[in-house]
Every structure is written in C-alpha cells, then in structure tokens.
Amino acid sequence: MQHHRTTQPPAAPSARRRERRHACPGNAAPRRVRSAATRANCCPRRFGPLRAHGEEARPRRCAAPCPLSRSGPSAAAGWPRPYGRSTFSLVAISILTGSIGAAAPPGQYLGWTCAQAGVDRATVTTTNPLLRAPAAEEFPAMWRSMVDTFSESAHDADLTLETTLAEPERCLIALDGDDIVATAGIFTRDLTVPGAIVPIAGVTYVTVAPTHRRRGVLTEIMVRQLTELHEQDGEAVAALWASEAGIYQRFGYGNAAPRASISGSTRETAFRREVDLGTGRVRRLGEDKVRPHAQAVYDALRPAAVGWLDRPDKWWARRHYDPEHYREGFTEQRYLAHEERDGQVTGWASYRVKGEFERTGPNGLVALLDIGATTPQAQAALWRFLLDQDLVRRFRRRMSGPDDSLQHLVLNPRAVETEISDGLWVRLVDVDRALAARRYSAEIDIVLDVSDDVCPWNAGRWRLTAGPDGAECAATTDPADLQLTSTELGAAYLGGPSLAALALAGRVRELTTGALHTAATAFGWHTAPWCPEVF
Incomplete structure (x- = not known):
C-alpha cells in the first residue's frame, strides 16, 4: 500500500472539466468540483489555523449539506470524499446510513443519489466496495489478500499460526464484487502505560489493494474503527505499527514509543x-x-516496562x-x-x-x-x-x-551505533478515559484545548487533574492552558516525546504561562517507552 503522490505540473483544464460543476446549496454561485473554495466551504471539517485563546471551535461549512460530502455516521467524522474523474466514476466503500452489509442501489453514492448530486445517472459507474466484518471462514482469504498487498508470499504454516491469533469479529474487509480489496483488524491486547496497564485496540492487517488506492478506502476504515470503539465503549486507546511513517498521523496517531536499532563491532564492546x-x-x-x-x-518486568504488551501463550x-x-x-x-x-x-x-x-x-x-x-x-x-x-x-x-x-x-559508547525511528503509534480514542487511565510524574491541574478532526467527540476543552496516585479528566468550559491536537496527545501519552519538544516544533501551543513546563513534567516518565514486538 503506497501512500505517496508524485508531484506533476498542473495540466490545462479541458473544456469538459471546466463545464463539470455543481451548485452547492450554501454558496451563491456554482463552483468547480475540485476548486479550493469548494473544499474550504463545502467539506464539513475543514478548520483554519489554530484558533485564538477562548475562541469557540467552529468549522467553516455551507448552510446546507453538500452533495459531494458523505452522509450518515461518516459525515459526522468530517471526512470529505475524493471526487471522481472523467465520467465521474465513483468508487467508494458503502458505509451507507443504516445499511451496512447491503450493496448500494445503482447510482447511489454514500447516501446521496445522483439526482441530489446533479449528475446524470447514465454517466455514473459504481463499483461500491462493501465494508463489513468477515465470517470466520473468510479469514484465510482476507489474510492472503493482506499478505499479497504487502508484496510477500503466503505460506500455509503462517496462516495456521495467524488463525490462532486473529479475531475475525474485530476485522474488516472491503469487497468489490467477490474480490477483497482492503483489510483491517484489531487485536485485543494490554499495554503498559505510565503507572498502569490499560487495554488497547491493537490495529493490524491494514491494507488497500493497488487497484483501489487513492479512493478514500483507508479513511473509511480508520474512521469506522475509531467510531465503533467509541460508540461501543471499547478500548479508550488504539495503537499500531505503521508500514509507512507518514500515513497515520492524519488519523490522530502519534509516535509514542520510538524504536531504536543498534549495531556495531564486537571487538569494540x-x-x-x-x-x-x-x-x-x-x-x-x-x-x-x-x-x-x-x-x-x-511477566515480572512488564508492569514497569512502559510500551510492553501482554504476551499470553499464543x-x-x-x-x-x-x-x-x-x-x-x-x-x-x-x-x-x-x-x-x-x-x-x-x-x-x-x-x-x-x-x-x-x-x-x-x-x-x-x-x-x-x-x-x-x-x-x-x-x-x-x-x-x-x-x-x-x-x-x-x-x-x-x-x-x-x-x-x-x-x-x-x-566506548561509540561502539554502539544507534538509529532511532518511529515505533509504536498511539491514538486516544476517548481523551477523557485515556488520560484518566495513566499516572503522572507530578501533580497537575490543567485545561487542554483539543482539536480532533477524526473523532469529533474529543474536540473541546478537558480539565486534567492528576498526579502519581491517580487522575481525573472531564469536559469543561474553563479557559484553556494548552492547545494541541489528538496526534500530540497520542505522542505524549506514554511519556516519550516531551510536550515541550512538540511545542518547540509548533505542535503544542502554550496559552497560560508556565502551563507547558507543568504539563511536560507531569506527562514525562522515569523510563523511556519502547515496544519490543510488532503486531
């Protein structure tokens, strides 16, 4: 699954593209589908720069629903759809409002009919992949699809082992006809965090077939996973290992436990x-x-080893x-x-x-x-x-x-050559529950102003009152002391990357003098987090 885009000089728009417009009910005049104005005004969760201290979080949006945005639960998560090309061919996962598990009617696109979108139904081709949990007997096909997308060879012995670990009821597959074109899964694991052990959703098996890349499939999967965890009162924390480090930050995952690779000559040791x-x-x-x-x-080491996972027999x-x-x-x-x-x-x-x-x-x-x-x-x-x-x-x-x-x-410390890379990525599914689950190095009473485009239930101000013996976190209307996104909270959750270092990079904003020092000290921990196994 490749997640890079080759930059090319813009081509002159054809007459056909210039004519392809939609009339957005909330705008005074029609706008081209891919214009900056449409993206800024019509897509539900397009935020501007960090808002000023005390200002309400208000997304810029149209006065009426945009026919090129999703409807239903996914729209609440605020992710715009990718727009079609040439004949307006629309390929998307069918997370239709109230109709998971059913194919979309001809000409329907994520809950919006062609008539609503102002498109001639005869010109639309739909191959709506269906997103659902696989049956237990479908897991082998799902696993083989995943292995193939990772450009590896499938071995029967590997499948036998993986079947003992997999939880099909927590997996997702996207089907285009009979073909599995995307996969994802969750392992039920426990993770050592500062001062505690918490259950996590170990996100894994995430692939999108080369035939269906760049169509929003990964976004649908990520939003679906996080939304279900929240709505079902599942794990408050999700974690994963990334095949490519740049992919998951846009979904609120932060690099919480960097990985080190060491090497050298034995003669110098x-x-x-x-x-x-x-x-x-x-x-x-x-x-x-x-x-x-x-x-x-x-098992004797794990309670104090931040970043370590439970390791039962399997x-x-x-x-x-x-x-x-x-x-x-x-x-x-x-x-x-x-x-x-x-x-x-x-x-x-x-x-x-x-x-x-x-x-x-x-x-x-x-x-x-x-x-x-x-x-x-x-x-x-x-x-x-x-x-x-x-x-x-x-x-x-x-x-x-x-x-x-x-x-x-x-x-001779030079004998140990060390290369630091990203390791375990952490996502706070529910900010209040996650922050209350760990312990803190120092007493802290602070209001965090959190932005979260993917999990809107996290957006807002949260008062964290915590210390070495416990923590409480609840929504508040009090003025904020620090401003940051869910990605930065995920990165700092295990006590690894310092909030002060993130602030130096412009990723955390101090609104009350001294709040950054207090928070950086409290969120830090006496041992550096690291995770010894990929899942």
Whole structure:
C-alpha cells in the first residue's frame, strides 16, 4: 500500500472539466468540483489555523449539506470524499446510513443519489466496495489478500499460526464484487502505560489493494474503527505499527514509543571495569525448556516496562515461530537462560547467527531478537555471552528502545551505533478515559484545548487533574492552558516525546504561562517507552 503522490505540473483544464460543476446549496454561485473554495466551504471539517485563546471551535461549512460530502455516521467524522474523474466514476466503500452489509442501489453514492448530486445517472459507474466484518471462514482469504498487498508470499504454516491469533469479529474487509480489496483488524491486547496497564485496540492487517488506492478506502476504515470503539465503549486507546511513517498521523496517531536499532563491532564492546557479571551461568536451552522461564521473567518486568504488551501463550508461540523463510540466511532461533547458583532463572535471550568469512578471517553476525533480565548481573552476562561468541565479529538488535542497556555497559559508547525511528503509534480514542487511565510524574491541574478532526467527540476543552496516585479528566468550559491536537496527545501519552519538544516544533501551543513546563513534567516518565514486538 503506497501512500505517496508524485508531484506533476498542473495540466490545462479541458473544456469538459471546466463545464463539470455543481451548485452547492450554501454558496451563491456554482463552483468547480475540485476548486479550493469548494473544499474550504463545502467539506464539513475543514478548520483554519489554530484558533485564538477562548475562541469557540467552529468549522467553516455551507448552510446546507453538500452533495459531494458523505452522509450518515461518516459525515459526522468530517471526512470529505475524493471526487471522481472523467465520467465521474465513483468508487467508494458503502458505509451507507443504516445499511451496512447491503450493496448500494445503482447510482447511489454514500447516501446521496445522483439526482441530489446533479449528475446524470447514465454517466455514473459504481463499483461500491462493501465494508463489513468477515465470517470466520473468510479469514484465510482476507489474510492472503493482506499478505499479497504487502508484496510477500503466503505460506500455509503462517496462516495456521495467524488463525490462532486473529479475531475475525474485530476485522474488516472491503469487497468489490467477490474480490477483497482492503483489510483491517484489531487485536485485543494490554499495554503498559505510565503507572498502569490499560487495554488497547491493537490495529493490524491494514491494507488497500493497488487497484483501489487513492479512493478514500483507508479513511473509511480508520474512521469506522475509531467510531465503533467509541460508540461501543471499547478500548479508550488504539495503537499500531505503521508500514509507512507518514500515513497515520492524519488519523490522530502519534509516535509514542520510538524504536531504536543498534549495531556495531564486537571487538569494540569491552565493558566498563565496574560492570558486575555476577556468579550465575548462561545456558543454551531448547525453546520448550526456555519458554516457561522467559514468560516468568517477562511477566515480572512488564508492569514497569512502559510500551510492553501482554504476551499470553499464543503470542509467545508467534514470537518463537521460526520458519525457514523468516531467517534471511541466519540460523534457526537459539535460546539462552541465565541461571543463578540456586537454580533460579533471572534472564533469557533469543538470537540468530549468520556465519560469514572474509579474506582476513571470520566476520559472523549475531542478531539479538529478545532479551530480558530481572537483575543487572543477568542482563550484563547475557550480553557478554552474545558478544563473545567465536567467529562472531558484528552484532545487531533491530528492536530496542532509545535507552538500550548496552550503551551503558560498554566502555566506548561509540561502539554502539544507534538509529532511532518511529515505533509504536498511539491514538486516544476517548481523551477523557485515556488520560484518566495513566499516572503522572507530578501533580497537575490543567485545561487542554483539543482539536480532533477524526473523532469529533474529543474536540473541546478537558480539565486534567492528576498526579502519581491517580487522575481525573472531564469536559469543561474553563479557559484553556494548552492547545494541541489528538496526534500530540497520542505522542505524549506514554511519556516519550516531551510536550515541550512538540511545542518547540509548533505542535503544542502554550496559552497560560508556565502551563507547558507543568504539563511536560507531569506527562514525562522515569523510563523511556519502547515496544519490543510488532503486531
């Protein structure tokens, strides 16, 4: 699913395009369908710049409904439809008012008939894809469509595993005839946030087929998911991993837990003199023997590890799933356990090795997949074992946090090359419930003025009264102290990106002197968030 557009010089409008106009009931004169005036005045949720302190949020809109905007629940979310080309061919997902699961009547476009739009029905071609949840027996076809869109090959063993994880009742497929042209799903997960563990909607399987891109399908899916979560009192927080980092910010997702990828030469990784490796030992075990120990260590760490997800048995099975086509030339997964003298296991790791040789000798690469330890000694000993293996000269860990412990173990910090990228993206579905669910580093009593084009129930002012022991959040009419959008709230939710840093980038606006410092301190946390697994 590509989400970029090639910029080309504008072509001179043809006579036919100049003639194709619609008379908008709220405007004094007809306007061209794609004119800036139409987009500004007719589309329901086109906001101007950040409003002044104390000013009401008022979208600029027509006095009457625009026939080129959606009707029904999706219109409330405020997303304009993409306009057609040439013969005004309209391709859209049928989220028709009150008629989910039924095909649109000929000539009907998202609840507006051709007559209402002022278009000759004979000139309209409709291939309305139908958006609905798949039946359980349709999941294999949905999964294969998703894999194909990601330009990967489908393997039966992968499908068998994925079937144990999928929740078809929380999935969506878009059908164009018998063809699945878009997919999306949600995993029911728990996420560690500052001071608490909250249920989240883990958004996944999101694809749009190349044949149906640039037609608003993704927007329909995103709005549908968030609206249903809100209306059904579902999870107050949604989260996802993005195939392309620029896609989901427009839907209110913020980069809450950046991902770090570390690498380097093992020859430069001498530890600091004071590092204590303890008196335990590192053992290689089979997957069946290491998993119970890994689960116990993981569960002990998770309550304080912001960004970590719950990992029941089926997710451990996925984590240790090891088909040949996953290995990229490396060995099978190998497993380590750190065992104390009394037999207690205080750490585990999983990794792969790729053996390579150059003219001067071995140049093997060890790739760390997973590591956790309940003591500093176990953490250091596991790292030392991985780095000291014979024939290994390089190391790599693609899934880590910005504050990886190896940076602080080595004498030469330059030995650990670190690349920071986006990681877990977080979306507050219901601002009040989400903000009240976490804890805060300092006492705070602040009014937030939130803009949210996708989830209009979040738009407005919210008073957050919170601290280390609890939080309350409720709508208010009091003057605001900070102004921001749902995207910035999502980014700051796990205590990662600072509100002060976002303000420096112009993404948060301080309305009351000192409010930014107070909020940045309270929203921050003593550990950097990171998520160790993609879902």
